[in-house]
Amino acid sequence: MIMAKLAIKGGQPIRTRLFPAYNTIGAEEKTAVMEVLESGNLSQFLGAWHKDFYGGPTVQKFESRWKEKFGTQYAVSVNSNTSGLFTAIGACGIQPGDEVIVSPYTMSASALAPVIYGAVPVFADVDYDNFGLNPESVERCITPRTRAILVVHIFGNPAKMDEIMAIARKHNLYVIEDCAQAPLAYYKNRLVGTIGHMGIFSLNYHKHIHTGEGGMIITNDDNLAERCLLIRNHGENIVEPKGVQNPFNTHGFNYRMTEMEAAVGCAQLDKLDGLLKERLQNAAYFAEALGKINGLKPPVVEEGNQHVYYLQAFKYNSEVFGVHRNTFINAIKAEIPSAILREDTPLIGAGYVKPIYLQPLYQKRATHCSFNCSKYEGAVSYEKGICPVTEQLHFEELFTHEYMRPGMTKQDMDDVIAAFNKVAENIHELK
Numbered sequence: 001m002i003m004a005k006l007a008i009k010g011g012q013p014i015r016t017r018l019f020p021a022y023n024t025i026g027a028e029e030k031t032a033v034m035e036v037l038e039s040g041n042l043s044q045f046l047g048a049w050h051k052d053f054y055g056g057p058t059v060q061k062f063e064s065r066w067k068e069k070f071g072t073q074y075a076v077s078v079n080s081n082t083s084g085l086f087t088a089i090g091a092c093g094i095q096p097g098d099e100v101i102v103s104p105y106t107m108s109a110s111a112l113a114p115v116i117y118g119a120v121p122v123f124a125d126v127d128y129d130n131f132g133l134n135p136e137s138v139e140r141c142i143t144p145r146t147r148a149i150l151v152v153h154i155f156g157n158p159a160k161m162d163e164i165m166a167i168a169r170k171h172n173l174y175v176i177e178d179c180a181q182a183p184l185a186y187y188k189n190r191l192v193g194t195i196g197h198m199g200i201f202s203l204n205y206h207k208h209i210h211t212g213e214g215g216m217i218i219t220n221d222d223n224l225a226e227r228c229l230l231i232r233n234h235g236e237n238i239v240e241p242k243g244v245q246n247p248f249n250t251h252g253f254n255y256r257m258t259e260m261e262a263a264v265g266c267a268q269l270d271k272l273d274g275l276l277k278e279r280l281q282n283a284a285y286f287a288e289a290l291g292k293i294n295g296l297k298p299p300v301v302e303e304g305n306q307h308v309y310y311l312q313a314f315k316y317n318s319e320v321f322g323v324h325r326n327t328f329i330n331a332i333k334a335e336i337p338s339a340i341l342r343e344d345t346p347l348i349g350a351g352y353v354k355p356i357y358l359q360p361l362y363q364k365r366a367t368h369c370s371f372n373c374s375k376y377e378g379a380v381s382y383e384k385g386i387c388p389v390t391e392q393l394h395f396e397e398l399f400t401h402e403y404m405r406p407g408m409t410k411q412d413m414d415d416v417i418a419a420f421n422k423v424a425e426n427i428h429e430l431k
């Protein structure tokens with residue numbers, strides 16, 4: 001029992017020295033980038049029907065390495081997961097009047113992707129235990145206008161893919177997996193991203209591995225792969241000379257990755273297994289230690305699944321502690337610092353991101369098409385209360401932390417655990 005005044009009440013914090021930086025960039029990435037720089041060939045893409053429509057040697061090498069790793073027929077690199085999601089929605093032929101079922105508890109881009117193509121995101125509620133789409137709620141959101149389900153493996157924990165795929169088959173829908181937080185996560189011993197029609201990964205600075213900014217789309221579908229390639233790179237110039245039969249939605253963007261990013265990506269992909277192993281060990285250490293605290297519940301991982309812990313989400317029981325979750329989390333933040341390179345942003349948060357439908361874009365219906373389109377015959381709701389489980393988790397029960405990042409030592413993790421124990425044991429000071 002640590003009898004001590006809590007830092008938030010003016011006591012001594014457990015620790016003020018910053019935790020280590022999360023920095024996975026080393027000699028391998030530097031060498032790889034220097035080779036590209038010395039070649040002078042920083043991007044070989046051409047927006048024309050030519051062999052360079054597919055990009056330069058390093059981009060193509062990165063894509064073949066990625067598809068080998070994930071065992072898919074195609075890997076199409078893009079300049080972010082966001083542009084990858086837009087590409088995937090376009091590739092499915094989504095258009096104004098259509099609906100796409102999305103999760104409200106994810107990074108905003110997952111729900112925005114349908115809006116970009118003039119379609120309507122319909123928010124289904126999340127599962128109380130794994131925080132991904134709840135299949136029963138998805139089923140209730142199906143209408144004659146539904147064209148696709150955009151699943152997010154949130155925090156790195158696989159969503160209930162069997163049930164979601166069964167709904168999709170029954171209603172003839174596309175399934176797009178947003179795997180930004182879930183590289184090498186497994187659902188019933190299958191890699192996520194390979195179960196639906198397309199899987200999209202993020203290579204942004206905050207993710208398991210990164211290229212600064214970047215993304216990757218994987219698929220086994222010839223037609224979808226071709227359409228993704230067209231959308232990535234000025235498809236309107238390509239359809240005629242390439243002899244593409246159906247040009248619908250193939251107007252292209254410039255979502256191309258540079259040779260330098262691809263070089264970093266190859267080196268990072270080599271590190272993914274090792275980084276993940278460390279992350280999993282750290283997460284298990286926290287689950288064990290923090291799970292012993294009455295009122296805290298670590299994430300549920302089902303048999304045959306692998307959670308890859310982009311974040312570790314716990315459920316907090318306010319009845320046990322007698323104070324609101326936010327009060328508890330603020331007390332933790334006062335006991336321990338953030339990390340080098342992240343000085344001003346804590347590695348722990350009450351909830352995750354606000355349920356997306358509560359953002360002004362949806363509340364004010366602030367777009368010219370999508371839900372305001374004359375072709376749209378549905379009546380989507382974005383009212384507070386449409387996803388009660390999400391709201392309960394976000395506003396009351398859930399907290400997420402990143403203290404399991406690779407680079408944390410045992411001592412670093414023990415300081416985090418000491419902070420939790422101190423706050424839990426002295427909770428009366430917060431009442």
Ligand SMILES: *Cc1c(COP(=O)(O)O)cnc(C)c1O
Nearest residue numbers: 080081082107109180202203204
């Ligand atoms: C990070 C993230 C994105 C966006 O990825 P970018 O590569 O930054 O565009 C989308 N969805 C989820 C779930 C994410 O975590």
